[in-house]
Amino acid sequence: MKKVVVALFVAVLALGLAACGQKKDYEIGLVTDVGTINDKSFNQGAWEGVEQYAEEHKISYKYYQPDTKSTEDYVKSIEVAIKNGAKIVVTPGFLFENAIWLVQDKYPAVKFIILDGAPHNVTDFGAIAPGDETTIDGDTTGKNANFEIGANVYSIFYSEEQSGFLAGYAAVKEGFTKLGFMGGMSVPAVVRFGYGFVQGANYAASQMTGVTVTIKYEYLNSFAPDAAHQTKAASWYTSGTEVIFVAAGGAGNSVMKAAEGIAGKYVIGVDVDQKAESDRVITSAMKELKSSVYNALDEIYNNRQYNSNNQVITTNGKSVTLDASVGGIGLPQDFSRFSKFTKAMYDVIFAEVAAGSITIVNDHKLPVTSLVVPKVTLDVTE
Structure with missing residues (x-):
């Protein structure tokens, strides 16, 4: 009887070990x-x-x-x-x-x-x-x-240029006239974000009386957080820049820290809704990943x-x-951090972008200074 019990125990144990050793597939x-x-x-x-x-x-x-x-x-x-x-x-x-x-x-x-x-x-x-x-x-x-x-x-x-356009448009409609763009590197996707941002700001300013916009424009050559990025952003803010669009991955966190250290300064996030990262993120130029x-x-x-x-x-x-026509890009649907720009205003401009009724240049091989943006003064650091 003892032999039978032992044999059964060994068999059960073997099955258990075999089950533990089974390789799980992840489809x-x-x-x-x-x-x-x-x-x-x-x-x-x-x-x-x-x-x-x-x-x-x-x-x-x-x-x-x-x-x-x-x-x-x-x-x-x-x-x-x-x-x-x-x-x-x-x-x-x-x-x-x-x-x-x-x-x-x-x-x-x-x-x-x-x-x-x-x-x-x-x-x-x-x-x-x-x-x-x-x-x-x-x-x-x-x-x-x-x-x-x-x-x-x-x-x-x-279509990053469309997402950037919406962010630039929203910023100017909110009342910001001194903007900044910090790109990670001048790779096509980042370039298109920046070009769209400039054109969106220009489009909004052209709809407003007596409004002109200044945009500081620079590539950080990095997508990682860095104290140097925070220092640079802080210098932009102290010299008058009100909001910075950071299309630079993790480097955006450094810019957020800079904004948090100075009253009344804001950040536009990128790729996903980055609102939870900082109370200074007013919106984000998203790809619907x-x-x-x-x-x-x-x-x-x-x-x-x-x-x-x-x-x-x-x-x-x-x-x-x-692109916007298939819901591939956009801003988050939470407009609570805006005081002037509303969801109704966003819905109108988004529909125009989605319909293709606004021409947005997206050729990343062109220099940003070649963009026709009469309502924008560009301060470009090569």
């Missing part, structure tokens, strides 16, 4: 750009979209954080996600463009969603020689450049098919640009 994976899913910015917005869709549809999901901000480690994290069962991998940000180009053909059964970018193998756009299209691995002829979007890639861009990821996942799941090996079949890759 949706998100790889951060080194930051965390609580960064109050790009990673968090994308993660919230994954989380909402997965929870609603009872799908397993997990996020992965690379060791370094490098293509090599992005690829490693993507491959870890795939080994853990990911059929869809979400990558938030243009820093993943080279990584997605490397994995899209290697893993044809996996669907990749990349935000703010599209796959390519160009590693240094800044080294482009005059007249050449691209540079890669020292080639200045552009012959080796490849911008092919794999059949399993869903590339999502946003959460809803765009949610909708992309929904589209993939509703249209996917499987072959006999239970692999996902995709018919073609795609790249989309989400």
